[in-house]
Amino acid sequence: xxxxxxxxxxxxxxxxxxxxxxxxxxxxxxxxxxxxxxxxxxxxxxxxxxxxxxxxxxxxxxxxxxxxxxxxxxxxxxxxxxxxxxxxxxxxxxxxxxxxxxxxxxxxxxxxxxxxxxxxxxxxxxxxxxxxxxxxxxxxxxxxxxxxxxxxxxxxxxxxxxxxxxxxxxxxxxxxxxxxxxxxxxxxxxxxxxxxxxxxxxxxxxxxxxxxxxxxxxxxxxxxxxxxxxxxxxxxxxxxxxxxxxxxxxxxxxxxxxxxxxxxxxxxxxxxxxxxxxxxxxxxxxxxxxxxxxxxxxxxxxxxxxxxxxxxxxxxxxxxxxxxxxxxxxxxxxxxxxxxxxxxxxxxxxxxxxxxxxxxxxxxxxxxxxxxxxxxxxxxxxxxxxxxxxxxxxxxxxxxxxxxxxxxxxxxxxxxxxxxxxxxx
Amino acid sequence: xxxxxxxxxxxxxxxxxxxxxxxxxxxxxxxxxxxxxxxxxxxxxxxxxxxxxxxxxxxxxxxxxxxxxxxxxxxxxxxxxxxxxxxxxxxxxxxxxxxxxxxxxxxxxxxxxxxxxxxxxx
Numbered sequence: 001x002x003x004x005x006x007x008x009x010x011x012x013x014x015x016x017x018x019x020x021x022x023x024x025x026x027x028x029x030x031x032x033x034x035x036x037x038x039x040x041x042x043x044x045x046x047x048x049x050x051x052x053x054x055x056x057x058x059x060x061x062x063x064x065x066x067x068x069x070x071x072x073x074x075x076x077x078x079x080x081x082x083x084x085x086x087x088x089x090x091x092x093x094x095x096x097x098x099x100x101x102x103x104x105x106x107x108x109x110x111x112x113x114x115x116x117x118x119x120x121x122x123x124x125x126x127x128x129x130x131x132x133x134x135x136x137x138x139x140x141x142x143x144x145x146x147x148x149x150x151x152x153x154x155x156x157x158x159x160x161x162x163x164x165x166x167x168x169x170x171x172x173x174x175x176x177x178x179x180x181x182x183x184x185x186x187x188x189x190x191x192x193x194x195x196x197x198x199x200x201x202x203x204x205x206x207x208x209x210x211x212x213x214x215x216x217x218x219x220x221x222x223x224x225x226x227x228x229x230x231x232x233x234x235x236x237x238x239x240x241x242x243x244x245x246x247x248x249x250x251x252x253x254x255x256x257x258x259x260x261x262x263x264x265x266x267x268x269x270x271x272x273x274x275x276x277x278x279x280x281x282x283x284x285x286x287x288x289x290x291x292x293x294x295x296x297x298x299x300x301x302x303x304x305x306x307x308x309x310x311x312x313x314x315x316x317x318x319x320x321x322x323x324x325x326x327x328x329x330x331x332x333x334x335x336x337x338x339x340x341x342x343x344x345x346x347x348x349x350x351x352x353x354x355x356x357x358x359x360x361x362x363x364x365x366x367x368x369x370x371x372x373x374x375x376x377x378x379x380x381x382x383x384x385x386x387x388x389x390x391x392x393x394x395x396x397x398x399x400x401x402x403x404x405x406x407x408x409x410x411x412x413x414x415x416x417x418x419x420x421x422x423x424x425x
Numbered sequence: 426x427x428x429x430x431x432x433x434x435x436x437x438x439x440x441x442x443x444x445x446x447x448x449x450x451x452x453x454x455x456x457x458x459x460x461x462x463x464x465x466x467x468x469x470x471x472x473x474x475x476x477x478x479x480x481x482x483x484x485x486x487x488x489x490x491x492x493x494x495x496x497x498x499x500x501x502x503x504x505x506x507x508x509x510x511x512x513x514x515x516x517x518x519x520x521x522x523x524x525x526x527x528x529x530x531x532x533x534x535x536x537x538x539x540x541x542x543x544x545x546x547x
Contacts (some may be wrong), residue, residue, distance in 0.1 A: 006528065009446065013438045230491075275474065283492060
């Protein structure tokens with residue numbers, strides 16, 4: 001690796017810890033970020049000449065702190081009678097802390113706080129994600145704007161607004177207690193899952209542009225798991241993201257159309273990533289403290305463990321969705337369960353299961369897609385036709401609509417006079 | 426004499442490599458390995474998954490099972506090579522070549538006392 005690539009990797013990996021510690025000292029996101037940027041600039045000058053420091057994060061924290069304090073001092077000399085000396089007395093405290101050795105004991109809570117600030121309840125989800133990618137991951141505004149398919153100016157504004165809201169909000173800087181820590185952990189996990197889905201739910205032309213979001217989410221999940229190595233739900237979350245992402249090379253055909261699980265070339269699945277996901281879900285299960293991420297990861301694991309679609313353990317998947325319905329009741333979960341039920345117990349049982357969902361999923365594309373497919377399997381072609389038409393009207397992407405049209409074409413073919421095709425084929 | 430070359434590195438750092446950087450490092454390492462393999466000196470090689478996937482069993486009574494690696498260290502055991510070398514100098518040469526292909530971290534060079542090749546079909 002070249003020097004500059006080495007420095008890039010060192011700065012990226014040190015970033016969450018360094019910005020997290022600087023935030024603890026300065027208690028202000030902009031000051032912490034600026035201090036980190038200044039430290040990086042010095043690192044780019046100093047490291048190639050003097051060689052890399054043994055602990056890049058500690059180096060960046062020390063230098064970032066010193067530079068920021070010097071700057072405030074200079075500011076103080078230029079303005080001999082500050083109206084508000086609050087900031088300066090805060091810095092004096094920080095200077096005392098500077099003498100404190102960097103023993104890394106704050107490491108965990110620093111990074112958790114940094115992540116937690118980004119998913120502050122005052123922020124809408126889109127701002128949470130953008131802020132986390134900017135502050136924790138260190139992506140440039142340009143990179144984030146590209147991934148979200150918006151202009152750089154719009155993204156800049158989104159991040160500035162998010163920071164302003166954070167500055168107005170109450171942020172706790174003291175070390176959290178056990179209950180608060182676990183609440184923070186849950187909020188951060190949810191945010192990481194959102195980031196992942198931004199990348200995972202993309203299709204067509206935008207999929208390659210947005211895929212880095214999924215990769216970044218996995219990196220953040222791994223980071224969180226290293227901080228909390230015995231939390232089964234964090235193992236579950238990390239496993240879930242890996243098991244989903246491991247299939248990404250097989251999820252789209254060369255034309256960019258979505259390929260369904262049954263039709264994917266399983267040889268394209270990333271075996272190393274699957275191995276890591278399976279290892280994590282195995283570890284999580286040992287704790288006997290089930291949760292939504294673990295159950296979803298266990299479902300994804302059963303898909304990944306099947307070499308061929310027909311090897312899939314649908315009975316087990318049905319049971320797991322049943323467990324997920326208890327932990328996280330939602331019509332969408334029941335709809336997913338119905339797909340497993342149709343494989344394990346037949347389309348009739350599945351149809352019966354989804355009928356009560358109709359009022360709540362009246363505008364949900366997948367509901368009508370699944371319903372149409374089940375009716376088609378039962379040979380109720382006219383009703384299937386109606387369901388598919390409704391699905392096309394509700395499709396969010398051209399890929400979704402194209403997929404339903406394929407079903408419709410098959411229906412038309414089968415219901416042509418003289419066709420002898422029967423139900424269940 | 427068989428030597429184990431144990432690879433230690435900061436896994437946060439290695440995890441920050443882009444796919445391209447990772448592939449470039451693996452390609453350079455493969456050149457060193459191929460060279461050893463041609464001389465018939467290369468034994469098993471392993472790259473370990475991150476320590477987050479690790480579980481530790483402490484041999485107490487009853488055994489205590491813990492999440493994570495055995496030791497919490499700044500740099501983690503990320504993989505190993507088994508290499509046939511005449512002496513320490515030769516083993517250090519191999520480690521230097523590997524280090525030139527993949528800078529950063531450290532190699533621990535440990536002579537192997539007993540080596541059972543095993544019967545696993547891979």
